[in-house]
Structures are given as structure tokens and as C-alpha cells.
Amino acid sequence: MRAIILLVMATMIAGTLLAGTIVAGAIESSDFDDPTVCKGCHGEIYNQWDGSMHAIAYTDPVYLADAEMASRETNGLTDTYCARCHTPIGVLSGEVPPIGLENLSEISKKGIQCDFCHSVNESTGIGNGAFMVSTDGIKRGPYDDSKSPYHGSMFSDLHTKSEFCGMCHDVNHPVTGIPIEATYTEWKEGPYNSTTQCQDCHMTPGITHFEANPGKASGIGPYRDNVYTHYFVGGNAAVTGVMGSEVHQSMAEERLKSAATLALESEMKDNEAEITVKVTNVGAGHKLPTGLAEARQVWIEILVKDASGKEIYHSGGLDSEGEVDPDAVLYHEVLGDASGNPTMKVWEAESILFDNRILPKETRVEKYNFAIPGGLKGPITVDAKLNYRSASQKFLDELFGEGAVVAPVIEMAGAEGTIEVPGEGVPGFEVLFVLISLLVVAYLVRRREK
Ligand code: HEC
Ligand code: HEC
Ligand code: HEC
Numbered sequence: 001m002r003a004i005i006l007l008v009m010a011t012m013i014a015g016t017l018l019a020g021t022i023v024a025g026a027i028e029s030s031d032f033d034d035p036t037v038c039k040g041c042h043g044e045i046y047n048q049w050d051g052s053m054h055a056i057a058y059t060d061p062v063y064l065a066d067a068e069m070a071s072r073e074t075n076g077l078t079d080t081y082c083a084r085c086h087t088p089i090g091v092l093s094g095e096v097p098p099i100g101l102e103n104l105s106e107i108s109k110k111g112i113q114c115d116f117c118h119s120v121n122e123s124t125g126i127g128n129g130a131f132m133v134s135t136d137g138i139k140r141g142p143y144d145d146s147k148s149p150y151h152g153s154m155f156s157d158l159h160t161k162s163e164f165c166g167m168c169h170d171v172n173h174p175v176t177g178i179p180i181e182a183t184y185t186e187w188k189e190g191p192y193n194s195t196t197q198c199q200d201c202h203m204t205p206g207i208t209h210f211e212a213n214p215g216k217a218s219g220i221g222p223y224r225d226n227v228y229t230h231y232f233v234g235g236n237a238a239v240t241g242v243m244g245s246e247v248h249q250s251m252a253e254e255r256l257k258s259a260a261t262l263a264l265e266s267e268m269k270d271n272e273a274e275i276t277v278k279v280t281n282v283g284a285g286h287k288l289p290t291g292l293a294e295a296r297q298v299w300i301e302i303l304v305k306d307a308s309g310k311e312i313y314h315s316g317g318l319d320s321e322g323e324v325d326p327d328a329v330l331y332h333e334v335l336g337d338a339s340g341n342p343t344m345k346v347w348e349a350e351s352i353l354f355d356n357r358i359l360p361k362e363t364r365v366e367k368y369n370f371a372i373p374g375g376l377k378g379p380i381t382v383d384a385k386l387n388y389r390s391a392s393q394k395f396l397d398e399l400f401g402e403g404a405v406v407a408p409v410i411e412m413a414g415a416e417g418t419i420e421v422p423g424e425g426v427p428g429f430e431v432l433f434v435l436i437s438l439l440v441v442a443y444l445v446r447r448r449e450k
């Protein structure tokens with residue numbers, strides 16, 4: 001049996017797709033094997049994928065709540081559009097619409113899974129779920145010499161390239177065309193486009209570069225110089241945590257800690273301190289943050305205290321509502337609705353009001369100036385941090401109600417420094433001048449004596 005199903009690319013039929021009239025149903029979800037079938041021979045790969053954001057892409061409570069709100073507010077126009085990337089088999093098989101979990105087969109609930117990705121036989125472009133699949137049973141992958149007793153195997157160049165990921169990791173509003181997510185485009189326009197594929201950083205132990213992972217892709221297969229890992233870890237330590245996948249949660253934290261560096265300098269000018277913070281996106285192949293950028297937040301927190309622990313200056317703390325201090329240096333994106341007001345609802349997006357996210361390999365220099373009150377006990381300590389969270393409190397409050405869900409704050413990088421209090425500890429200018437003069441005199445005296 002050979003049924004190659006062509007699916008019309010979402011962008012091409014944006015209007016009709018929104019109207020929910022996508023051609024589907026020629027495929028059954030039972031045309032795909034459950035991941036547990038693959039587990040029989042690819043146990044290690046299965047364990048890496050299980051609990052990943054791909055495995056939970058449709059059961060993710062944040063996704064479900066957002067997609068439900070989108071559906072409610074658009075009378076269901078977004079149903080298949082959203083689900084196409086979050087449960088591709090659910091949409092290909094026509095189990096979505098309706099959205100939610102009730103109508104879904106067990107296999108469609110498992111999000112982005114083995115047999116979907118390895119049945120992709122062609123891409124029609126970038127973004128909005130531009131994939132086509134074949135149900136011929138042949139698994140497409142990186143090897144040209146692979147033999148399996150269970151399935152046919154075929155080399156697929158697409159699977160080894162960022163364009164494979166780019167089919168879903170660029171999301172454009174199907175009507176207004178506004179880029180809602182542009183991870184692929186950010187990568188394509190950045191310095192990694194000719195050296196490092198998504199797979200190199202996200203499917204090897206290297207995190208910020210390719211690092212070979214020698215071993216076996218299957219217990220009954222040959223030894224290979226490199227086997228790509230399937231953890232698909234990004235920055236989401238929040239949902240992986242809620243879903244109970246400690247491995248993916250801690251790997252997300254580790255990844256965030258590898259993405260950026262922070263350098264700190266402080267200087268006293270009269271009674272004013274100037275702190276310079278340099279933040280560099282050293283490890284992410286796209287903007288920092290990327291993905292669902294209207295929710296994600298990266299910001300600098302500075303806390304300055306005197307020797308007795310008294311707070312002198314604080315920027316980037318959380319207020320009583322859980323929001324980041326409005327004066328903080330915050331790297332994020334703001335989408336605008338039809339009236340030009342900020343919106344957290346991607347389906348309303350008609351413009352990008354603001355985007356100051358850090359480009360790959362870019363360094364940002366931020367300066368802080370504040371007065372040092374007299375009579376303090378030195379030395380003054382400066383504690384600077386670069387923080388990340390998966391969603392602003394406002395975003396979570398809109399979905400789940402006020403304060404019901406809180407995203408953990410993860411420290412990506414940090415640095416500490418001290419400032420000497422003028423007139424205390426370090427000699428003042430006058431003292432230094434006298435000291436230097438004495439040294440000069442002593443030197444001259446010694447020369448005379450010779
Ligand atoms: C998001 C899509 C995606 C999902 C889900 C996925 N894979 Fe893969 N897999 C890939 C890609 C892409 C490669 C090749 C990477 C490269 O060559 O750069 C790959 C490689 C492989 C390979 C070749 C050996 C290796 O790891 O390099 C096997 C075997 C494999 N996958 C099995 C599985 C199984 C089993 C599952 C489910 C437990 C799974 N895959 C889930 C995309 C996926
Ligand atoms: C009966 C054992 C068995 C089962 C079940 C099985 N595989 Fe495999 N598979 C293998 C072996 C053996 C290889 C060869 C590994 C190698 O070449 O290193 C392989 C290779 C692959 C490759 C690499 C293909 C290439 O050319 O790059 C992919 C992708 C793959 N399997 C996906 C899957 C998926 C998806 C499932 C579940 C639907 C699955 N396999 C189920 C045994 C199995
Ligand atoms: C079928 C569409 C699809 C394809 C193809 C796909 N992804 Fe994803 N990916 C998703 C969706 C949807 C999510 C988000 C799930 C969620 O947050 O609920 C996701 C999540 C992720 C995450 C986790 C993000 C985080 O915040 O932690 C990473 C990393 C990732 N994908 C990398 C890749 C890479 C690398 C590839 C290519 C090898 C790829 N994806 C291919 C749809 C896809």
C-alpha cells in the first residue's frame with residue numbers, strides 16, 4: 001500500500017484553513033505506530049523523547065488553555081490551525097476538530113512523536129506546519145545504510161537540516177502574516193546558518209555546538225560514530241516540571257545556563273555609582289529568548305547592598321503581582337492588536353510593537369546609575385543576575401486566573417562585585433597623592449646618596 005497524502009500548506013490556504021475546511025481524514029491515526037512500538041528496538045531514544053516538550057505538545061496545560069481561549073474567541077477558526085503543529089497526527093487523521101482531548105486517539109495525544117517525524121517525506125516550505133507525510137511504512141532518517149527487521153529505511157537529507165524543524169518553528173498569523181514565532185528565521189538570518197543546524201545544538205549533548213554521541217541507534221543495530229539524541233530540550237523548565245519530567249526540567253535549566261554570559265563592572269564617581277552589565281548571547285542559535293516570544297521573559301536583576309545587608313538599589317525584582325519591575329532591563333517581544341494595544345493573544349496579532357531580544361552572539365551593554373548615600377558601611381556588594389521565565393505572570397493570569405500558576409525564575413548567569421565606600425577602606429585621592437609624593441622624595445634621596 002502506498003498512500004502519499006498531500007496536504008495543502010497552511011499559508012497558501014490561510015483563509016480556508018481558518019474556516020476549518022482543511023482536507024483531512026484520508027489518513028487514520030492507526031496508520032501510525034504508537035511510540036511504545038518503536039521503544040521495543042529504540043529504547044534509549046524512546047526514553048529521551050518521553051517527557052520532552054514534543055511528547056507533551058498537545059497535553060501541555062499551557063497550550064490547552066491557550067488553544068481553548070483562541071477557539072472560544074474566534075468561534076473555532078483557530079482549531080485545526082493551532083493543532084496542526086501540536087498534534088500533527090490528530091489533524092492529519094481528522095480527529096481535530098473538536099479540540100481538547102476527548103475525541104483524540106491515544107496516539108494523537110502523544111504530540112510530536114516518532115512515527116510522525118520519521119514519516120515526513122517532504123516539506124513544502126517554512127512555517128505553519130509545512131510538512132507532508134507518507135504512510136508507506138518507510139522510516140526516513142540520517143543513515144543511508146540502515147537495515148531494520150521491522151521497517152524500511154531511507155536516507156532523508158531534510159531530516160539533517162534546520163529546514164526540517166523550520167516547518168513548525170516559524171509560526172505566521174495566517175491572516176495578518178505577523179510572525180508569531182520566528183525561531184527558524186532568526187537562525188537563518190544569524191551567524192549559525194552556515195555552521196550549526198538546530199539538530200547540532202538540540203539533538204546532541206553539545207548544547208551550544210555539535211558534539212558526537214557515539215553508540216547504537218538500536219540495540220540490534222550497528223555501532224555508530226554518532227547517534228542523535230531526542231530530548232528536544234529548550235528553555236521550558238516550567239511545563240516539563242509540572243508534567244513530572246525531572247530529566248527534561250534539569251536539562252532545560254542547564255541549557256539556559258549555557259546560553260548567555262553576564263559581565264559586571266562598577267565604578268564610583270563622586271557619590272554616584274555606575275554599574276555596567278554586559279550580556280552576551282553566547283549559546284543560542286537564534287534570538288534570546290525565542291519561540292513563543294510574547295510570553296517568554298529574560299531580564300537583568302541588580303541588587304546592591306552595604307556591608308550590613310541594607311538594600312541600596314534594586315532593579316529587576318518581582319512586584320507583589322509577580323510582574324517584573326517595569327524599570328528593569330527586560331528582553332522580550334510585545335504583539336499589538338488591531339487597535340495597536342499590547343496583546344497576549346497571538347490570534348489578535350496585527351503588529352509587533354516592540355522587540356529587543358538579543359541576537360545570536362550579540363552583546364548588550366546596560367548601564368545603571370544611582371546615588372550612594374553617605375554614612376554607609378562598606379564595602380558595598382553588587383549582585384547581578386540574568387533571569388529567565390517561560391511566561392510573564394500576566395500571560396499565566398489570563399489563562400489560569402490570577403496567581404493560580406507561577407512560572408519558576410531560572411538564573412541563566414550571574415556576577416558579583418564590590419564597590420568601596422568613599423573615605424572608607426581605600427585611601428582617598430589626597431592620601432594617595434601624599435603617598436606618591438613621599439615615594440618620589442625617597443627615590444630622589446636614595447639617588448643623591450649614590
Ligand atoms: C521532531 C521530530 C522527531 C521526533 C518526534 C523523533 N525523531 Fe527520531 N530523528 C529526528 C531527526 C531530525 C533525526 C536525524 C537528525 C540528524 O541527522 O540531524 C532523527 C534520528 C533518528 C534515528 C537515527 C539514529 C539517531 O538518533 O541519529 C532513529 C533510530 C530515530 N530518530 C528514532 C526515533 C524514535 C524511536 C522516536 C520516538 C521515540 C523518534 N525518533 C522521535 C526527528 C525526530
Ligand atoms: C524490531 C525492531 C525495530 C522496531 C520495532 C523499530 N525499529 Fe527503527 N530501526 C531498527 C534497526 C535495527 C535500525 C537500524 C539502526 C542503524 O542502522 O543504526 C532502525 C533504524 C531506524 C531509523 C533510521 C533510518 C535511517 O535510514 O536513517 C529510524 C528513523 C527508525 N528506525 C525509526 C523507527 C520508528 C519511528 C519506529 C516505530 C514506528 C521504529 N523505528 C521501530 C529496528 C527497529
Ligand atoms: C510538527 C511540528 C514540529 C516539528 C517538525 C518540530 N517541532 Fe519542535 N516543537 C513543536 C511544538 C508544537 C513545540 C511546543 C510544545 C509546547 O510547548 O507545548 C515544540 C517544542 C520544541 C522544543 C522545546 C521548547 C522549549 O520551550 O523548551 C525544542 C527545543 C524543539 N521543539 C526543537 C525542535 C527541533 C530541533 C526540531 C527539528 C529537529 C523540531 N523541534 C521540529 C513543533 C515541532
Ligand code: HEC
Pocket residue numbers: 162165166169183184185187188192196197198199201202207208209233234235236255256258259283284285286287288289290291292296
Ligand atoms: C548554537 C546552538 C543552537 C542552535 C543552532 C539552535 N538553538 Fe535553539 N536553543 C539553544 C539554547 C542554548 C537555548 C536556550 C536559550 C533560549 O531559550 O533561547 C535554545 C532554546 C530554544 C527553544 C526554546 C525557546 C524558549 O525560550 O521558549 C526553542 C523552541 C529552540 N531553541 C528551537 C531551535 C530551532 C528550531 C533551531 C533551528 C532553527 C535552533 N533552536 C537552533 C541553542 C541553539
Ligand code: HEC
Pocket residue numbers: 060062063066067070078081082083084085086127128129167168169170171172181234236239290291292293346347390
Ligand atoms: C507552525 C506551528 C505552530 C502553530 C500553527 C501553532 N504553534 Fe504553538 N507552538 C509551536 C512551537 C514550535 C512552540 C514552541 C516554542 C517555544 O517553546 O517557545 C509552540 C508553543 C506554544 C505555546 C507555549 C506552551 C508552553 O508550555 O509554554 C503555546 C501556549 C502555544 N504554542 C499556543 C498555540 C496556539 C493557541 C496556536 C494557534 C493560535 C498555536 N500555538 C499554533 C508551533 C506552533
